[in-house]
Amino acid sequence: MGWMSDDSGMARLSFIRGGSEAHASFEQLVRPHYQALFRVASRFTGSRADAEDLVQETCLRAYRHIAKVQSLENPLTWLLCILRRLYIDRMRRYEQTNVGSIDEGTLAEIASTAPGPAESVNSEQVARRIERGLRKLNAEQRSLLILHDVEGYSLNELETITALKLGTIKSKLHRARVKLGKMLQADGDIAGPQSLRRTR
Amino acid sequence: MMNCELAVELLTGAADGATAENRRLAREHAAACPDCRAVVMSVHALRLVSMVPTPEAAPGAFERMMSRVVAGQSSAPQRPARFWHGVGVGAAVAAGLAFAVVTWLPSSDEPTDTGTPQLSLRVNETRDVSISLTTNEAMRDAEIHVSLNGSIGLDGYAGERELKWLTDLDAGTNQLTIPIVATGTEGGQLLVEVTHGGKRRTFLVDVQAEA
Numbered sequence: 001m002g003w004m005s006d007d008s009g010m011a012r013l014s015f016i017r018g019g020s021e022a023h024a025s026f027e028q029l030v031r032p033h034y035q036a037l038f039r040v041a042s043r044f045t046g047s048r049a050d051a052e053d054l055v056q057e058t059c060l061r062a063y064r065h066i067a068k069v070q071s072l073e074n075p076l077t078w079l080l081c082i083l084r085r086l087y088i089d090r091m092r093r094y095e096q097t098n099v100g101s102i103d104e105g106t107l108a109e110i111a112s113t114a115p116g117p118a119e120s121v122n123s124e125q126v127a128r129r130i131e132r133g134l135r136k137l138n139a140e141q142r143s144l145l146i147l148h149d150v151e152g153y154s155l156n157e158l159e160t161i162t163a164l165k166l167g168t169i170k171s172k173l174h175r176a177r178v179k180l181g182k183m184l185q186a187d188g189d190i191a192g193p194q195s196l197r198r199t200r
Numbered sequence: 201m202m203n204c205e206l207a208v209e210l211l212t213g214a215a216d217g218a219t220a221e222n223r224r225l226a227r228e229h230a231a232a233c234p235d236c237r238a239v240v241m242s243v244h245a246l247r248l249v250s251m252v253p254t255p256e257a258a259p260g261a262f263e264r265m266m267s268r269v270v271a272g273q274s275s276a277p278q279r280p281a282r283f284w285h286g287v288g289v290g291a292a293v294a295a296g297l298a299f300a301v302v303t304w305l306p307s308s309d310e311p312t313d314t315g316t317p318q319l320s321l322r323v324n325e326t327r328d329v330s331i332s333l334t335t336n337e338a339m340r341d342a343e344i345h346v347s348l349n350g351s352i353g354l355d356g357y358a359g360e361r362e363l364k365w366l367t368d369l370d371a372g373t374n375q376l377t378i379p380i381v382a383t384g385t386e387g388g389q390l391l392v393e394v395t396h397g398g399k400r401r402t403f404l405v406d407v408q409a410e411a
Contacts, residue, residue, distance in 0.1 A: 022370070023270050031262060038257040048255055055257075056265045063269050064377055127252045130245045149246035170205075174239065181238025184245055 026066050030059055033076045037083060043146045044087045046131070054090075058083040077160040080153075084143050084161060091139035133183045141176035148173060202229045207236050212243040318406040321382035326355040330377045331392055331403050339369040342396040346378060350388020352407045355379035369396075382409035 037058060041051035061082050072078050134142050147153045147161060158169050202225050209215035210226035230236040321327060346354070347362045354360055380390060392403040 023266070026269065027266055034262045034265075035257060038261070039254045042254040043249075048258065052257060052261050052264075055261075056268060059265050060269060064375075126245075127249050130249050133245075134249075145242070145246055149243055150250045152250070174204075174235075177239040177242035178235045179238075180245070181240070181242035182234075184241055185238060 022063075022066055026059075026063055029066075029075055030062070030079070033079055036076055037079055040080060040147065040151055041083060041087070043150055044084075044143060046135075054083060054087060057086055061086070074160070077153075077157050080147070080161045081163065084147070087143060088139040129187060130180075130184065133180050133187065136183060137176055137179060141172065141179065144169070144173055145176050145180065149177075202226060204229070204233060204236050204239075207233070208239050208243070211236070211240045318408055319380070320408045320410065321352075321380070323382050323385060323409055323411055326379055326381040328377050329380050329390060329405055330375055333369060333374045333376070333394060333401070335369055335374070339396045342367055342369050342394055344376070345391075345393040345395070347391045347393075348388060349391075350407070351382065351384030351386040351409060352388035352390065353381045353383045355381040380405075380407060382407065385409050385411050 034055070037055045038051055041054040041058075042048065045051050045054060058079060062079055134145065137145070144158070144162070148155070148158060153161065155166060155169060158164070159166055162169060164172070202222075206215065207226040207229040210218050210223050211230060215222070230240060319327065319329060343364065344367055345362075345364045348354065349361075354363070376392065378390065378392070387406070387408040390403075390405040390407060394401045394403075
């Protein structure tokens with residue numbers, strides 16, 4: 001018999017408390033993080049429509065745990081935990097039911113139309129090749145690399161987002177990086193300058 | 201002797217206070233370590249990806265999301281705030297599919313059948329069952345007790361058939377969502393008991409299953 005002193009750990013069985021007050025409270029909590037969620041979802045899915053859908057589903061799930069959200073110091077990492085899990089589940093289901101190549105959303109699809117620096121054209125061409133390599137990783141590996149190496153979430157933040165121990169995260173990151181790096185090496189030398197900085 | 205982790209940190213600029221000598225040792229290490237070379241290439245490549253901007257969410261996306269969240273709730277019928285005081289009244293709420301049944305148990309262990317709703321599932325199909333509790337005052341440490349009998353399960357709970365926990369109920373409508381999966385053709389029953397201050401409400405749902 002399970003005994004729980006609060007809602008923590010109630011992965012899917014949940015309470016939604018209150019009525020309109022709960023909606024307002026949820027909106028206040030989530031709004032500051034919506035763009036961050038959307039950006040990660042865009043990186044994951046490579047599609048604006050899919051990203052919006054993924055974030056929407058994430059928020060619907062999160063709302064079931066609004067009491068928990070209200071008690072969190074950093075709701076974003078917890079929201080990202082839900083988002084990542086949903087993404088991995090979706091990709092697993094997709095891969096089980098679709099034989100052959102997964103649709104390769106390119107960075108061109110998700111790139112902003114805002115003009116970038118002059119070198120961005122070349123960077124984007126190279127980035128598309130990297131993106132193709134990323135698509136060949138499984139969803140868990142891809143999500144880790146995107147969160148840590150692309151979006152810049154720290155290992156400590158990844159502990160919350162993935163619910164994995166630090167050592168496990170490091171190990172998974174290492175394996176994912178080795179796999180991606182070897183694919184890229186086979187695809188030609190596309191290493192970027194060390195001076196490049198993360199955007200986050 | 202330099203290890204892989206330090207070599208990668210030095211070669212990707214992640215190490216603090218790196219000296220030229222350390223970087224030279226790291227390069228020597230990587231020259232003889234294919235995995236480190238791959239990791240360094242990967243890190244540099246992903247920094248390039250990070251420079252490609254992502255779009256902003258479309259205008260109104262947040263509001264659409266909130267509308268959906270609210271819609272998931274607003275399908276709940278507005279019930280009088282008498283959950284703890286009235287004679288058993290049940291309410292169905294629904295995000296997708298939902299049921300709720302209230303039967304009132306003054307003291308006995310036998311639920312009073314006030315028309316038990318039924319849910320039909322195919323074997324291995326999962327659906328969320330939602331139950332709403334409406335109360336006119338907040339309640340601290342209400343005890344929630346979920347139990348199953350028959351060939352149904354809690355999806356995602358690794359065979360758990362009984363859960364019990366304490367929670368606070370807000371004044372207004374509180375919604376409990378339970379993922380039910382049919383594990384066989386015999387069907388079963390979901391029982392949810394909410395206890396507070398010596399009073400108890402029981403929610404019962406019959407689950408029928410077909411192959």
